[in-house]
Amino acid sequence: MAPNYPNLSWGTSDGIHLNQYEPSGAYDVIISDRVVEHLHPDDLVAHFEGTHALLSSSGRYIVSTPQAYAGPADISRVFQSDSVNGMHLKEYMHAEISTAFRAAGFQRCHAVLRISAGYRTPIRGGCKPRMSRTYTSYIRLLENVIATIPQQHLRRRATKALKPLLFPSNIMMVAVKSLVKVRTTASKEPTMLP
Numbered sequence: 001m002a003p004n005y006p007n008l009s010w011g012t013s014d015g016i017h018l019n020q021y022e023p024s025g026a027y028d029v030i031i032s033d034r035v036v037e038h039l040h041p042d043d044l045v046a047h048f049e050g051t052h053a054l055l056s057s058s059g060r061y062i063v064s065t066p067q068a069y070a071g072p073a074d075i076s077r078v079f080q081s082d083s084v085n086g087m088h089l090k091e092y093m094h095a096e097i098s099t100a101f102r103a104a105g106f107q108r109c110h111a112v113l114r115i116s117a118g119y120r121t122p123i124r125g126g127c128k129p130r131m132s133r134t135y136t137s138y139i140r141l142l143e144n145v146i147a148t149i150p151q152q153h154l155r156r157r158a159t160k161a162l163k164p165l166l167f168p169s170n171i172m173m174v175a176v177k178s179l180v181k182v183r184t185t186a187s188k189e190p191t192m193l194p
Contacts (some may be wrong), residue, residue, distance in 0.1 A: 012171035016043045018050030027054050033064045037073075037088040037099075048104030048175070055177045061106070062174050066091045069146045070159040082152035093135065093143050097173050106175035111136040113173065131174050137164075142167050 013021040016039065030051050039047055042043040051061045066073035068091040075086035084091055094111055110131040142162060147156045158167055 016047045019053035036065050041090045044100045045103045053104045059177045062171045069155040099101045107178045109175040112172040122177040
């Protein structure tokens, strides 16, 4: 039996029309870890629209999902298939996730730069994951280069080879619902939230 946590509640939804199961604007952050690849591709924008509706005005939606060129990341790989044939209906690229975010109404979305533990040691204090417009452009450029490779098993090898150059095998992106202006108490100058 799970312990009782007063601020934790469980709910049920269809995974797509989330705003039909929870009140609008009720969440500051929504996290999706290895979910969207299980949704039908035609439902991706509707899923993102649902999360958009659930977020507060400055809310963020964090998505982690397998990167298409590194896959398949489901049972298909066990059977040495180069396409998803198991529980993943579609594995995505950063550009596809970004396009779906924008279609759902998100104002901004960026890839998250994460430096793995092996690279952190020379950096004093480590590196926290950060949203980065430059990193997003860099990743999309590498995806476009990999797209020129004709066969999936060769694309998968290329993604492994590019790992030291910070090319991830998983997509991690953050979408921000809106850019909200706030006033600071010290200067009274409007500033944009990150």
